[in-house]
Each structure stands twice: as C-alpha cells, then as structure tokens.
Amino acid sequence: AQSVTQLDSQVPVFEEAPVELRCNYSSSVSVYLFWYVQYPNQGLQLLLKYLSGSTLVKGINGFEAEFNKSQTSFHLRKPSVHISDTAEYFCAVFSGGYNKLIFGAGTRLAVHP
C-alpha cells in the first residue's frame, strides 16, 4: 500500500523567512509526487509535481520541492514567505499500481508579520 506522512501539522513562520514543509511517502512501486495548496474556504490547487527527471521541481508562487528517492521524501521549500502564503499544504502520492491519489494529513503554514 502507499501512504504519505506530513511530519508537521502546523508551521509558524515570520514573513520573509525561509520555510520547509516535510513530506515522506511509502510505496512499493514508482510514484508521482505532488504538493497542493488550500486557501481558506477554497478547494485544493496544484502547487507543483514530480513525475520523473530532475529531482528539483519548481512550482507556482516561488515554491520548490526536492525528490529524494533514498529517503523517500519530497520536502517543499520557499526561500522567503509572504503573508499570502498562509494556507494548508498537502503532499500527495500517485502510483499507477493503485491508480489513485493519496493525500497526507496536511500542514498548516501560518505566516506572521
């Protein structure tokens, strides 16, 4: 079976500071990895994705993530956050063997002035 663990349920950070949101996954087959963001009272939207190739992937709003196969991790980073980045972030894994997208529990990022 496949699963996703987001190690932090909440991450408080000051504006313009760097941030890292951690994600580990388990799967017995090759996977695609995703980060989604959910702003208050909205649906989720795709932030970035890893399908193959370069392990460093860039997404919208200045976010990037690095796929580490040996550590089965896909951590999300941003060098300088803004107040508007306050949202919930979900890591997700998709494998063809199971043919469905499984989400982690989410990490609530709170950016303070």
Added chain:
Amino acid sequence: DAGVIQSPRHEVTEMGQEVTLRCKPISGHDYLFWYRQTMMRGLELLIYFNNNVPIDDSGMPEDRFSAKMPNASFSTLKIQPSEPRDSAVYFCASSLLPGELFFGEGSRLTVL
C-alpha cells in the same frame, strides 16, 4: 474554462433527510473524483469515475452513500438518510493527467 463547478456551496439539513450534491467537471477531463474533508479524518477519497464508469468506490462509507455519473458533464453524490456524522466539506475534482486534479470549491454540508 470555468473550472469544476459544485452545487450547492452550503447545505444545512436535518438528520434523516436526503442530500444531493452536484458536480460539473472540466470539459474533456475523463476522471472525476469525490473527496470528503473533515478535521478528524482529513481528505478521504470516496469514489472515482473514468469515462463515466465507477472504478473504485471502496472509500464510500456505507450504503447510505451513492454516486452517479450519467454523462461526461455531470455527477451526483447522494446521502440518504443523512446523519450528523456526515457533516463535512465534499469536494469534486476532475483530471486528465494522473494525479493532476482540479478541485471545485466544495459543498459544505451540515446535518443537524
């Protein structure tokens, strides 16, 4: 494109009543998903369709829940009878590529 459209955005009903949630996916997307989001359980996949055919309904909580997709542009999720523990935000999403889902804004259901 207008994106995934869900209705109603908010629904308040009494226990025992029937609830029907509606979804219009993005045109051309051949996968449609229904998710439920609660504080306690997070995001749960209830069911998904491919080309209007239900593929995996293992996440549907019990027989009170049913979902249909009569055509490529419309799907419903029905709860009958509803119970307070069904209170949640229900999301519909559609996709064309594996894992790349486009979500609607959700239907917030409150069962009293």
